[in-house]
């Protein structure tokens with residue numbers, strides 16, 4: 001074990017293949033060099049939230065105007081495997097999903113250690129083992145029912161790993177007695193154990209970077225890339241990273257984020273669900289102009305969402321970067337009518353993105369890959385992307401990005417109940433180690449769960465009156481929590497079949513997240529403390 005490094009989680013079978021001396025040395029190096037800055041940047045986030053609560057706003061930065069006005073810089077050309085990204089599938093890195101995602105026909109697989117993953121120690125290290133086995137072609141799986149899974153002979157999706165966001169710690173690897181950063185752990189373990197294998201296959205270690213709130217956080221990632229490449233003897237610029245623009249502050253720093261990462265950049269993605277969460281979070285105490293209607297009525301065509309995606313495409317293409325669309329949360333359903341609806345909505349969503357200039361987009365389920373591809377084929381044809389579509393017609397202002405007031409739709413009793421029902425079901429699943437789950441025919445993950453609890457918090461603390469005339473009160477929400485918990489328990493098979501279930505923990509956590517006066521920055525932080 002390298003000096004100062006301690007593993008506090010169990011060493012299960014084959015964990016030593018991932019927790020190698022070299023990988024842990026890299027974790028230690030990155031922790032010692034970068035963790036103090038990570039802590040400072042997290043403190044800056046808290047200051048910014050305080051400033052907004054005190055009446056401050058968001059806007060394009062004066063101090064980086066020169067970067068925005070300098071037309072001479074571009075990001076790196078797309079790396080092998082990332083030239084054509086018209087359809088990308090996302091999902092957790094368990095063994096079965098890994099095989100299914102790689103076989104799905106998508107161009108890219110976002111192998112997720114963020115929104116779709118509970119950072120259980122077994123998932124953190126086990127996911128890396130699955131990735132490595134997939135890259136060496138030695139992955140197969142037999143389900144408890146006896147179904148066998150192997151990689152197909154054909155082309156497989158390019159692997160792009162999404163490490164945890166800067167806010168999340170890793171408690172099972174300590175350096176000098178301190179918890180490490182989940183981001184740096186996920187990044188270092190993948191790079192050290194699979195990076196060279198990917199290079200040898202003619203691709204590279206590729207990442208999706210989540211939940212950043214400023215270009216300084218992008219600079220921190222870039223510094224991690226440079227340090228890690230030098231440490232491992234990998235040429236600079238080999239790593240490529242696509243940044244999710246999924247926080248409100250980051251929407252004002254898109255160009256700066258591309259600039260910081262330019263030799264490693266693979267573009268930007270519209271992380272629409274976390275974006276919505278961040279909008280609620282940033283302005284949650286600022287009154288009626290900032291209150292969003294029911295989650296399901298905040299579509300991509302409402303003014304503030306439209307401004308954000310238009311600016312994202314414009315910014316990327318101006319700098320030669322790819323613009324990747326957001327997640328359509330629709331998943332196939334066994335109900336024929338519901339299924340038709342899901343496919344129609346997905347096609348509408350992907351067609352709009354393709355017409356707007358996006359180079360590709362996300363789906364949550366293998367059953368949706370073809371529909372997304374078809375929508376992009378219509379626009380791209382044989383071209384691998386449409387980076388040449390500059391969208392010089394787009395002129396988005398700060399006011400456009402901030403125009404939440406003109407979002408149509410109501411806050412309804414049904415919307416409130418749906419937030420409670422989804423949040424409880426999701427948290428129960430998360431606490432059992434499954435961070436992505438299909439609920440009421442939609443994909444739910446950490447980002448959508450954050451919306452559900454934040455919206456309840458905002459409506460309650462804003463004294464929101466629902467469309468039917470009822471005011472959102474603590475008693476109303478508490479009553480719904482009990483009712484929806486009872487329904488969820490019943491649907492899951494009743495109390496007799498509850499062994500291993502965590503309904504009571506989910507109720508306690510949801511109530512804390514939605515009702516307490518002190519708003520928690522991320523629900524995954526207190527949730528993580530409830531995990532072994």
Ligand SMILES: CC(=O)SCCNC(=O)CCNC(=O)[C@H](O)C(C)(C)COP(=O)(O)OP(=O)(O)OC[C@H]1O[C@@H](n2cnc3c(N)ncnc32)[C@H](O)[C@@H]1OP(=O)(O)O
Nearest residue numbers: 090091100101115116273327364365436437438443445447
């Ligand atoms: C806001 C954001 O960040 S979005 C990105 C993060 N979120 C995600 O990545 C969620 C990805 N999606 C999923 O995890 C899943 O689709 C779920 C959990 C929502 C639904 O999964 P299931 O309940 O298994 O759906 P369903 O039964 O229809 O799946 C059918 C098959 O497709 C597979 N499958 C479903 N989704 C995926 C996926 N994303 N990747 C790989 N395989 C998948 C299932 O494993 C299953 O395989 P099997 O038939 O061999 O058993």
Ligand SMILES: O=CC(=O)O
Nearest residue numbers: 271272273274447
């Ligand atoms: O990560 C994606 C999102 O929408 O959130």
Ligand SMILES: [Mg+2]
Nearest residue numbers: 115271274447
């Ligand atoms: Mg997200």
